[in-house]
Amino acid sequence: MTQPVNAAHERLKMELRLRGKSIAFIARELNVLRSTVTLVSQGLRRSTKIENALAEAVGTTADQLFPDRYISEEGRSAEHS
Numbered sequence: 001m002t003q004p005v006n007a008a009h010e011r012l013k014m015e016l017r018l019r020g021k022s023i024a025f026i027a028r029e030l031n032v033l034r035s036t037v038t039l040v041s042q043g044l045r046r047s048t049k050i051e052n053a054l055a056e057a058v059g060t061t062a063d064q065l066f067p068d069r070y071i072s073e074e075g076r077s078a079e080h081s
Contacts, residue, residue, distance in 0.1 A: 009042045012065070015058040026053050043069070 016022055023041065027034040030053055039045040041054060046069065051062040063070035 006042050009038075012041050012054065012058065016054075019058060021057050026050070026057060029053065 013023065016025070023037045024034050027037045030037070030050060032050065036045070036047070037050055037054070040047045040050040043066070048062070051066055051069070055062040055065040058065065
């Protein structure tokens with residue numbers, strides 16, 4: 001049985017490769033397991049430190065890279081209205 005493709009994770013890996021980096025590179029920089037970085041990239045685990053490192057590695061912010069994980073300012077305002 002094959003696993004479904006996580007398009008966002010695959011796109012992130014491609015963006016990292018285009019910049020000469022990889023999931024393993026991020027893991028070594030942060031001194032964490034490669035599998036931990038993969039789980040965060042796939043959305044199966046949360047880590048602000050890893051999300052920020054991945055975002056920085058591809059030239060963006062964590063909330064832009066993982067919009068489903070961060071409440072936008074507009075969403076926050078609407079919730080409190």
